[in-house]
Each structure stands twice: as C-alpha cells, then as structure tokens.
Amino acid sequence: MSEAEFEAELVDKMQDALLNSDDLQDFLDQLAEHAAAAIDDRGEVACSVLLLRGPRDRTVSPGHSPTSWVEYQPKYDDGPGLSALRTGAAVLVYDVGKEKRWNDLMAEAASAGIDSVLALPLRVDDGGLGAVLSYYQRRGHGFSEALLAAASTYARIAAKPLLLAERIDRLARRAAHLAAALESRTTINLAAGIVMGQNSCSQLQAMEILRRASNSRNVKLRDVAQGIVEPLAGATTRFDE
Structure with a gap:
C-alpha cells in the first residue's frame, strides 16, 4: 500500500x-x-x-x-x-x-x-x-x-x-447544561406561582419565601421548588374536569 x-x-x-x-x-x-x-x-x-x-x-x-x-x-x-x-x-x-x-x-x-x-x-x-x-x-x-x-x-x-x-x-x-438550567428555572417559577396562590402574595414575596426556605434548610433553591411542585404534579384541577 x-x-x-x-x-x-x-x-x-x-x-x-x-x-x-x-x-x-x-x-x-x-x-x-x-x-x-x-x-x-x-x-x-x-x-x-x-x-x-x-x-x-x-x-x-x-x-x-x-x-x-x-x-x-x-x-x-x-x-x-x-x-x-x-x-x-x-x-x-x-x-x-x-x-x-x-x-x-x-x-x-x-x-x-x-x-x-x-x-x-x-x-x-x-x-x-x-x-x-x-x-x-x-x-x-x-x-x-x-x-x-x-x-x-x-x-x-x-x-x-x-x-x-x-x-x-x-x-x-453546553446544550445539556442550558436545558437543565431552563428546566430548573421553570420548576422554580412554578413553585413561586404555587406559593403566590397559597399565600396571596406577589412574585417577589414568593421568591423570598423560597429563598428563606432554601437557606434555612441548607438545600438548593431548585430542590426546594421541586419539593413544592412534585406533590401537585398529578393533582386534578377543575380545568382538567
């Protein structure tokens, strides 16, 4: 050759x-x-x-x-x-x-x-x-x-x-990291919405509640948010009925 x-x-x-x-x-x-x-x-x-x-x-x-x-x-x-x-x-x-x-x-x-x-x-x-x-x-x-x-x-x-x-x-x-970051942000936003509904507060106040929970438990913010969102993930709302 x-x-x-x-x-x-x-x-x-x-x-x-x-x-x-x-x-x-x-x-x-x-x-x-x-x-x-x-x-x-x-x-x-x-x-x-x-x-x-x-x-x-x-x-x-x-x-x-x-x-x-x-x-x-x-x-x-x-x-x-x-x-x-x-x-x-x-x-x-x-x-x-x-x-x-x-x-x-x-x-x-x-x-x-x-x-x-x-x-x-x-x-x-x-x-x-x-x-x-x-x-x-x-x-x-x-x-x-x-x-x-x-x-x-x-x-x-x-x-x-x-x-x-x-x-x-x-x-x-890099794409995987961006997707993970986007998913994390979405979960945090959903958790903030749930906190807003439960406490009749603004988004800023809801985010502050989540941050305080994160600091007091020494848990990452996205994990705190995940803990709030997951129990409601399969819940049926009146919009689903």
Whole structure:
C-alpha cells in the first residue's frame, strides 16, 4: 500500500468513527483501536488516547486493548504522554527497564508487561486542549522505523477529527447544561406561582419565601421548588374536569 493509499484509508476510518460514535468517549475508544491496528495488524501493539481539557480534566481511552497494558499512565503527573504534550515532540522509550526518567511509572509499566512506549502529541491547536496517542509494545526496542513513521502519520491525520469530536461534545454538554438550567428555572417559577396562590402574595414575596426556605434548610433553591411542585404534579384541577 502506498503512503497516499494508507492516508486515505486512515481518513476514511476516522470519518466513519465520527459518524458512528455515540459520544466523545466512544470516538476515543475507536481512535485508540484504529491507531493500534493501523501500525500493526498482528496484535503486538496497544494504544491509548489521553485527552486533557485542563490540568485535572483528563479523559482516557484504552480502546479494546487489555487494560493492564494501557491504563497505568494517566494517574501519574508526568510520563511519556504528558512529556510529549508539554514539549510538543514525540517521546520514545526503547526499554522501560533501562529508562531513568519516571522511575515509579516505568516500574509499573514493566510489571504490566510493557517494554517499549511511544507517545505522540496530536496538534489540535485549541487553547488548553491537549491530546496524545501512547503506543505500547511487549518487547524492548519494539518500534521499528516503519512503525514510527506509520504512528506519526496516524497522529497527524487524527488531530483534526479528534478536535472536531471534542468540539461537538463541548456543544452537546453546553446544550445539556442550558436545558437543565431552563428546566430548573421553570420548576422554580412554578413553585413561586404555587406559593403566590397559597399565600396571596406577589412574585417577589414568593421568591423570598423560597429563598428563606432554601437557606434555612441548607438545600438548593431548585430542590426546594421541586419539593413544592412534585406533590401537585398529578393533582386534578377543575380545568382538567
């Protein structure tokens, strides 16, 4: 397969992953699985995807690889993946047993049966967003020049689809938050209307009653409102008769 054909196949698979994934996590799972299969069809290479939206906001996907291979890295504050993100350059550990950096992490990798690690940053160019592909081999010096080249090509092509998937997810989460806020406001307004009817007071006075109840009970305002609205939700009024 020529390099152009290889790249075209990768683009096609990533487009399919975008179209077929249920959410960002599902897309990352597919990305990790494809990333490993794209550079090695013998099952000797595993891959994980680490997505950072902030210092402590980390999304990890081990793909369909054995978790003992690929879930050891994200719990540490440094390592090949985070180093690759910080420097913007690939990090290759030929032999974890001889690596002098990240001693605890390398010891855990070795105990998980990992001998070689390759971390490649994805150039997403979106402020605080960062992403890295980490490849794992069960044998030392397991990344040949051909595998390195294939992995670098995959990381380059995967950057834009991953950025698109993250932005879609961001918009979906924002829409969900707005819907939740609207629902909460509707419930509060309904509760205020009930309080107005029960106490023959204005809307401002009803809202003040709800706020006092919220503060005295140390309960969120929407929860106080929900407690007022729910018992009446199934009640029959004369308008229903």
